Amino acid sequence: MSDILVAEGVGKKFGGFVALKDVSVSFARDKLSAIIGPNGAGKSTFFNVISGAFPASSGRVTFEGRDITALPTHEYARRGIAKSFQITNVFPQLSAHENVRVAAQMQKTRYNLWTPRARIRELIAQADDLLERVGIAAKRNSVARDMAHGEQRCLEIAMALACQPRLLLLDEPTAGMSPEETVRMMDLIVRLAAERTVILVEHKMKLVMGICQQLVVLHHGELLAQGSPDDIRANDEVKRVYLGQGKH
Amino acid sequence: MPGNDTPRAASVWRLALAAIVRHRVAATILFLMVFPWLVPYHALAINILIWGLFALGFNLLYGYAGLLSFGHAALLGVGSYGCGIVIVHFGWPWYVAILCGIAFASAVAYVIGFLAIRTRGIYFSMVTLALAECVYYIFYKWESVTGGENGLRGINVSTINLLGFEINFLDPVNKYYVMLGVVAIALWIFSRILASPFGAVLETIRENDARAAACGYNVANTKLMAFVLSGAFCGVAGALRALHLSTVPVEVLQISTSGDVVMMALLGGFGTFFGPFIGAAVFQLFGDVLTLWTTHWQLYLGATFIVFVLFFPRGIWGSILHWLRVAKS
Numbered sequence: 001m002s003d004i005l006v007a008e009g010v011g012k013k014f015g016g017f018v019a020l021k022d023v024s025v026s027f028a029r030d031k032l033s034a035i036i037g038p039n040g041a042g043k044s045t046f047f048n049v050i051s052g053a054f055p056a057s058s059g060r061v062t063f064e065g066r067d068i069t070a071l072p073t074h075e076y077a078r079r080g081i082a083k084s085f086q087i088t089n090v091f092p093q094l095s096a097h098e099n100v101r102v103a104a105q106m107q108k109t110r111y112n113l114w115t116p117r118a119r120i121r122e123l124i125a126q127a128d129d130l131l132e133r134v135g136i137a138a139k140r141n142s143v144a145r146d147m148a149h150g151e152q153r154c155l156e157i158a159m160a161l162a163c164q165p166r167l168l169l170l171d172e173p174t175a176g177m178s179p180e181e182t183v184r185m186m187d188l189i190v191r192l193a194a195e196r197t198v199i200l201v202e203h204k205m206k207l208v209m210g211i212c213q214q215l216v217v218l219h220h221g222e223l224l225a226q227g228s229p230d231d232i233r234a235n236d237e238v239k240r241v242y243l244g245q246g247k248h
Numbered sequence: 249m250p251g252n253d254t255p256r257a258a259s260v261w262r263l264a265l266a267a268i269v270r271h272r273v274a275a276t277i278l279f280l281m282v283f284p285w286l287v288p289y290h291a292l293a294i295n296i297l298i299w300g301l302f303a304l305g306f307n308l309l310y311g312y313a314g315l316l317s318f319g320h321a322a323l324l325g326v327g328s329y330g331c332g333i334v335i336v337h338f339g340w341p342w343y344v345a346i347l348c349g350i351a352f353a354s355a356v357a358y359v360i361g362f363l364a365i366r367t368r369g370i371y372f373s374m375v376t377l378a379l380a381e382c383v384y385y386i387f388y389k390w391e392s393v394t395g396g397e398n399g400l401r402g403i404n405v406s407t408i409n410l411l412g413f414e415i416n417f418l419d420p421v422n423k424y425y426v427m428l429g430v431v432a433i434a435l436w437i438f439s440r441i442l443a444s445p446f447g448a449v450l451e452t453i454r455e456n457d458a459r460a461a462a463c464g465y466n467v468a469n470t471k472l473m474a475f476v477l478s479g480a481f482c483g484v485a486g487a488l489r490a491l492h493l494s495t496v497p498v499e500v501l502q503i504s505t506s507g508d509v510v511m512m513a514l515l516g517g518f519g520t521f522f523g524p525f526i527g528a529a530v531f532q533l534f535g536d537v538l539t540l541w542t543t544h545w546q547l548y549l550g551a552t553f554i555v556f557v558l559f560f561p562r563g564i565w566g567s568i569l570h571w572l573r574v575a576k577s
Contacts, residue, residue, distance in 0.1 A: 051462075077464030085462075091455040102448045106464040109445045111473065116443040163464060 004029040004167055004197045005050060009059035012045050019045040020221045022059070027214065032193035034208040035201045037218035038241060043201045044086060044171060046218060050199075051083040051169045052076035063167065077106060082165035084156040086172045086201075092145035096136060096155050099144055101127040103162035130158040134188060150181035157188065168192060170200040174207065186211060205242060209233070217241075258572075265572050272521045273439045277432050280525070287529075290420035292536055294427060296529045298489045301431050303512040303524030304438060305481030310510075311519035312442065313474040314454030319360055319376030321505035322383040323479045327353035327486020328496040329387060329394060332403045335490075337393070342405050342491060346430065349487030350480050356383060357479020358472070365471045377503065384501040400496040417491075427488050434484050439521065441477065450474055511553055517566025526565045 003026040012020040020042045027033050037043050049056045052073045060069045063081060076083075091099050101117070104126045109115075118124075131137045134154040139147055144155060153173060160168055173189065174182045190211050192198055202208045208215065208229075215232045217224040225235045232238055268275040284293035302324050309315045330352030331345040340348070360383075364375040387394045394400055408417050408426065415422050441447055449470050452460040457467045490496050499505075508531065516527025531549065538545035560567045 072466070073458075073461040074464050074466045077462060083462060085459075089456065089459050089462075091452050091459060093455055094451065098448070102445075102452055103463045105445050105448060110449065110465065111470075112445045113441050113477075114444055116440070117445055117448055118443070120445070159459075159463065 042221040082160035299528035300525035302485035319380030322380035323482035325501035327483030331487035353483025361475030517563030523565035
């Protein structure tokens with residue numbers, strides 16, 4: 001049980017287009033792993049398959065030894081897998097605090113029609129704690145839509161954490177961020193990874209080399225390499241894809 | 249100085265408004281208690297009360313969950329028939345009949361909702377519309393139970409016994425206040441639902457249903473629950489309407505009823521607590537007052553509606569709330 005998430009022969013087709021082909025990867029428990037690759041490598045498709053946005057066309061995914069391949073999206077959060085999206089995805093008209101509170105509420109009560117939210121103090125406090133942890137406590141009462149891009153990304157992570165996940169999936173968490181925001185976000189990710197398994201998708205290889213324990217490299221929808229950052233750095237195939245042919 | 253006076257006056261309004269929003273149930277009930285004395289005649293107030301409750305139930309689905317149903321005529325109508333049928337055919341007491349109306353409407357809402365929530369946007373509206381038409385034809389053809397084309401007649405409740413008091417139910421003032429009692433309970437429950445964790449989930453689904461699912465909420469189930477709850481509130485309105493009219497005209501199930509309630513909710517302000525009552529009042533008063541001068545009152549209502557949709561999409565109550573909140577900052 002050292003591997004928390006295992007993908008076996010995962011493939012995904014969109015019509016005639018093969019986005020993923022026979023990808024088999026295991027992610028170690030309590031490690032920080034990254035899925036990297038050039039544009040169009042299938043990173044986001046793979047992320048979407050393992051986070052339940054859409055099912056794989058072939059192969060299977062197991063989480064803690066149980067098959068999760070065909071589960072509906074909402075079951076993922078209930079089983080302990082939370083994610084943040086590549087494109088910021090919050091509840092735009094709700095306050096930052098309510099965004100996190102409603103995400104935390106899932107663990108405790110889903111169909112309570114009677115108790116006023118304001119009286120469930122435990123959830124209110126939990127949401128305040130999470131805002132504090134991701135560093136946006138000052139924005140507690142701001143409407144999510146009006147917050148800066150970097151703050152919205154932090155808010156998303158707070159929402160993901162509110163599910164108390166054992167596995168946290170982050171899709172390009174630093175996309176569109178300024179250099180300072182990026183540094184702060186990477187710090188936050190390292191801190192979060194100290195307490196749980198984190199898998200992130202990242203386009204910028206440099207960013208993850210220093211902090212990840214495990215790297216998975218995808219190219220043209222296929223698994224190119226996996227291993228420790230040192231293994232990957234020494235891998236000739238990876239060098240060719242990333243350095244030899246330049247960016248594409 | 250007048251310059252000093254204006255902001256102070258505005259802040260008084262804002263405080264008043266904040267109090268109304270905070271105590272929305274009490275404020276709405278207070279308003280409805282004096283309402284019969286503000287309109288030309290009492291029977292009109294009863295109409296507005298019932299349509300307001302109907303629009304409130306519709307608003308749960310449209311204003312809070314973001315689902316635009318064009319089939320709510322079926323829910324109001326079935327609520328009416330459910331209440332009327334058990335009085336006419338079984339002679340059951342009025343309060344049990346109201347509960348039957350609620351149960352019937354909720355059951356129909358479950359069936360329509362179950363089929364419609366698989367679709368989104370305009371398709372959702374079209375499926376609800378089509379299913380409501382089916383309900384219309386069933387009730388139209390099932391003459392032995394529903395009275396068919398002639399409607400269901402003979403829902404005669406002339407006196408009701410309330411905690412030992414005999415009340416003359418034919419007197420419009422008595423009728424209004426008895427019905428207001430029922431509406432008050434509905435308002436209270438409605439408000440609790442909005443403030444509950446479930447109410448929060450409804451808002452998240454309106455805002456971003458993909459995110460709601462990623463948070464672990466079953467979007468389809470929540471939508472279905474909202475549909476059934478909406479049906480229950482519309483069922484109360486339907487049952488009260490049957491008691492008010494002593495008959496259920498089959499026309500209640502027609503598509504125009506579904507259209508009217510959409511207009512009322514939009515005129516009053518969708519997603520607001522009090523808006524549906526304002527919308528119902530404006531709609532009914534338009535019909536009532538303008539028919540004295542012209543038979544084309546719907547032309548004027550339609551024009552007003554277009555002006556609102558184009559320039560005040562928040563509706564009457566929604567715009568008032570918005571202006572006073574903007575004035576604050």
